[in-house]
Amino acid sequence: MAEARSMVGTTSGRTAADVxxxxxxxGADRQTLTDLAEEVRSFAPTIGLDELPLPDCLLLDxxxxxxxxxxxxxxxxxxxxxxxxxxxxxxxxxxxxVAAAWAFAHADHRVAIxxxxxxxxxxxxxxxxxxxxxxxxxxxGQAMDFLTDLPVSAGRFQPDDIDILEQLGISTLQxxxxxxxxxxxxxxxxxxxxxxxxxxGTQEEQILPLxxxxxxxxxxxxxxxxxxxxxxxxxxxxxxxxxxxxxxxRLVGASSLECTLQLDDQSVVMLHTEFVRPVQASEVLLDMxxxxxxxxxxxxxxVSATVQAxxxxxxxxxxxxxxxxxxxxxxxxxxAVLLNRINNRFGQESALSVTLTQDPRPExxxxxxxxxxxxxxxxxDRLSRxxxxxxxxxxNTPQYHRPVRLLAHPQPITGLQNDLTGGTxxxxxxxxxxxxxxxxERLQTAWWDDDAVHRDYYRVRTAAGSGYWLFRQLQTDDWxxxxxxx
Amino acid sequence: xxxxxxRTDVIRRLxxxxxxxxxxxxxxxxxxxxxxxxxxxLPHGGLRPxxxxxxxxxxxxxxxxxxxxxxxxxxxxxxxxxxxxDSDHEFNSAAAAAVGIATERLLLIRPPxxxxxxxxxxxxxxxxxxxxxxxxxxLEQTARCPGVRAVLCRLDRASSTVLRRLQLAVEASGVTxxxxxxxxxxxxxxxxxxxxxxxxxxxxxxxxxxLTVRVTHSRHxxxxxxxxxxxxxxxxxxxxxxxQLADPATASFGIR
Numbered sequence: 001m002a003e004a005r006s007m008v009g010t011t012s013g014r015t016a017a018d019v020x021x022x023x024x025x026x027g028a029d030r031q032t033l034t035d036l037a038e039e040v041r042s043f044a045p046t047i048g049l050d051e052l053p054l055p056d057c058l059l060l061d062x063x064x065x066x067x068x069x070x071x072x073x074x075x076x077x078x079x080x081x082x083x084x085x086x087x088x089x090x091x092x093x094x095x096x097x098v099a100a101a102w103a104f105a106h107a108d109h110r111v112a113i114x115x116x117x118x119x120x121x122x123x124x125x126x127x128x129x130x131x132x133x134x135x136x137x138x139x140x141g142q143a144m145d146f147l148t149d150l151p152v153s154a155g156r157f158q159p160d161d162i163d164i165l166e167q168l169g170i171s172t173l174q175x176x177x178x179x180x181x182x183x184x185x186x187x188x189x190x191x192x193x194x195x196x197x198x199x200x201g202t203q204e205e206q207i208l209p210l211x212x213x214x215x216x217x218x219x220x221x222x223x224x225x226x227x228x229x230x231x232x233x234x235x236x237x238x239x240x241x242x243x244x245x246x247x248x249x250r251l252v253g254a255s256s257l258e259c260t261l262q263l264d265d266q267s268v269v270m271l272h273t274e275f276v277r278p279v280q281a282s283e284v285l286l287d288m289x290x291x292x293x294x295x296x297x298x299x300x301x302x303v304s305a306t307v308q309a310x311x312x313x314x315x316x317x318x319x320x321x322x323x324x325x326x327x328x329x330x331x332x333x334x335x336a337v338l339l340n341r342i343n344n345r346f347g348q349e350s351a352l353s354v355t356l357t358q359d360p361r362p363e364x365x366x367x368x369x370x371x372x373x374x375x376x377x378x379x380x381d382r383l384s385r386x387x388x389x390x391x392x393x394x395x396n397t398p399q400y401h402r403p404v405r406l407l408a409h410p411q412p413i414t415g416l417q418n419d420l421t422g423g424t425x426x427x428x429x430x431x432x433x434x435x436x437x438x439x440x441e442r443l444q445t446a447w448w449d450d451d452a453v454h455r456d457y458y459r460v461r462t463a464a465g466s467g468y469w470l471f472r473q474l475q476t477d478d479w480x481x482x483x484x485x486x
Numbered sequence: 487x488x489x490x491x492x493r494t495d496v497i498r499r500l501x502x503x504x505x506x507x508x509x510x511x512x513x514x515x516x517x518x519x520x521x522x523x524x525x526x527x528l529p530h531g532g533l534r535p536x537x538x539x540x541x542x543x544x545x546x547x548x549x550x551x552x553x554x555x556x557x558x559x560x561x562x563x564x565x566x567x568x569x570x571x572d573s574d575h576e577f578n579s580a581a582a583a584a585v586g587i588a589t590e591r592l593l594l595i596r597p598p599x600x601x602x603x604x605x606x607x608x609x610x611x612x613x614x615x616x617x618x619x620x621x622x623x624x625l626e627q628t629a630r631c632p633g634v635r636a637v638l639c640r641l642d643r644a645s646s647t648v649l650r651r652l653q654l655a656v657e658a659s660g661v662t663x664x665x666x667x668x669x670x671x672x673x674x675x676x677x678x679x680x681x682x683x684x685x686x687x688x689x690x691x692x693x694x695x696x697l698t699v700r701v702t703h704s705r706h707x708x709x710x711x712x713x714x715x716x717x718x719x720x721x722x723x724x725x726x727x728x729x730q731l732a733d734p735a736t737a738s739f740g741i742r
Contacts, residue, residue, distance in 0.1 A: 177526040331565050334633030335593075341627055342595060346620070352594040356581040366579035368594060385590040386567040386631055401723025404551035406578035436695070437722055459721075461695055465686025466547030467718075483578065485723065486543075486640075486666065 042251040047206040099198035100143040103154035148174030161192040179264035218242040225301035244282035254280020256310035276336040291362040329385035403483030410480035537679035566635025573621040629655040649677035
């Protein structure tokens with residue numbers, strides 16, 4: 001520090017009072033980078049530090065992430081903009097390999113300018129580039145074309161290896177990569193050989209992901225327990241606000257909430273909620289927790305409460321309509337809110353989507369499955385299909401009329417003969433007189449089915465005007481009521 | 487002007503003002519029901535988004551739900567899901583597909599059954615207990631969701647508070663709710679924007695079943711009159727209009 005202060009007056013012409021001095025520690029840089037990694041987790045699933053003893057950059061694996069941000073250029077621009085708001089001037093480079101991206105990020109543009117002038121003198125094709133840009137993107141497969149202009153220092157070699165290369169008259173990566181690979185171990189260290197292979201792309205380099213720091217969590221505890229539901233609700237409201245602040249700061253959403261309530265008798269009540277779409281708003285978080293709480297009896301006062309969120313990146317809406325940026329996603333968002341409420345109150349089995357099957361048995365003609373699937377992409381597809389007007393699919397459309405009301409279990413009826421017209425039947429002690437019938441429509445399964453069905457269905461109209469769907473079981477000649485044409 | 491005539495005139499003007507005060511602005515373009523004769527019967531010439539439509543069958547099994555599904559099919563030409571509140575777990579999705587509704591647009595909401603309520607039977611004329619709170623909650627939540635275009639729900643009984651909340655919910659969201667209600671509701675005040683009464687018309691000579699539809703209540707019309715005769719094809723179940731027959735005198739012209 002003293003040396004630095006003494007150098008200020010002699011070199012720059014300024015006095016020591018004009019310059020701020022900060023002592024440097026390697027650990028501080030590493031910690032700062034680790035903190036930055038938390039801030040940019042929304043841009044890539046894997047974030048790590050380079051392997052150098054004094055890391056000075058973050059490595060992000062953005063494979064497949066470009067479309068989420070509108071392209072790799074937009075991703076890089078948003079990233080640099082985000083870091084700039086935090087007071088950091090950054091350079092983002094995107095390339096095929098870690099080694100190439102590191103090299104381009106640390107490239108010195110003065111070297112590239114010199115090369116360019118040299119080529120211009122020799123009339124060689126100009127393949128240099130302006131490296132001093134905040135965002136540098138090397139097209140896939142073209143990294144080697146640009147790596148050749150960079151100095152040896154961009155190869156992440158150790159100082160000893162750089163000295164050896166300089167002694168050999170090698171100052172650029174181009175000449176370094178042209179060295180015969182078989183002779184490298186005899187001249188350079190094993191680390192240098194590894195770096196060369198990484199630059200060539202013949203050795204894969206993995207990014208060691210930085211573990212997430214403290215999870216998004218909020219906790220309340222007090223020596224005075226909360227005895228009423230209203231008090232518990234206020235506590236949850238406060239915790240949800242804190243959770244929401246953390247989510248907004250990290251630019252992520254909550255895909256699930258885990259709430260643990262400890263009662264005064266040491267018992268624990270767990271409330272688990274899940275969301276169709278990642279959520280940030282505290283009101284929505286609280287709403288879902290309250291819905292869950294309604295189905296869980298809390299009979300004792302609460303002494304502590306903990307809420308932890310499961311994180312999920314926020315989807316980026318991409319404009320599809322010419323005149324509206326939200327029209328195509330608004331119905332889906334509204335539907336997601338409805339599904340959140342229904343799922344969290346009644347469970348995922350309460351909101352179902354329908355797919356018609358080819359099963360001849362009417363009770364199995366439709367396959368029901370929860371709208372919210374385990375895979376969020378499937379859920380998004382289902383939401384999109386629910387709200388999008390399309391032509392109906394006629395492939396599985398029943399040929400004949402089907403009753404709107406189909407009894408879960410066919411009810412046996414008595415008093416019917418094969419000639420239905422004019423006949424009467426009793427349903428739960430009530431007599432209906434048939435004035436009109438249509439049928440039979442034979443529905444039967446294949447002979448090899450374990451649950452074989454052989455039925456002749458009839459559509460009947462009674463004297464009162466009611467329409468019923470009856471069937472006669474072929475094996476036993478028994479009659480059943482299966483549906484009502486409501 | 488006599489006193490009776492002046493009183494009648496005053497009552498008529500007061501009724502008009504009352505109805506005008508009850509009217510809400512139409513929240514979107516009126517959608518045809520698919521049946522021109524029925525459209526002429528409806529106050530706005532069709533179905534209004536953000537409204538509650540009650541379909542009351544004087545007898546069960548009168549295709550009231552089928553008629554509702556055909557109207558909903560027209561509404562689904564606009565974006566939004568079609569939600570069915572199926573608390574009895576008896577809704578047949580194949581029936582909706584047969585009417586022409588894509589099953590991908592169908593959202594089936596089945597709130598868990600309350601253990602205190604008996605399992606519903608196929609005896610339609612027996613009075614059923616009041617609606618399950620879970621069903622009412624699901625209905626209101628769905629009616630509040632702008633991402634839903636139409637809702638179909640069988641509702642036997644509900645208090646005025648519930649129906650008023652439902653009315654406010656659809657006015658805010660623009661959802662059209664179709665309620666299938668039993669004949670016992672005809673004696674009760676309607677909170678719906680529109681109440682249609684369906685009566686059977688049995689004619690052994692006709693291959694199809696005929697039914698009459700009349701508007702018994704509307705928030706947007708002073709007088710309710712007019713009947714539409716519809717027929718339900720017995721095989722396909724399609725509800726269509728009964729064609730107006732030509733004058734029998736002209737039909738006998740060719741018979742000599």
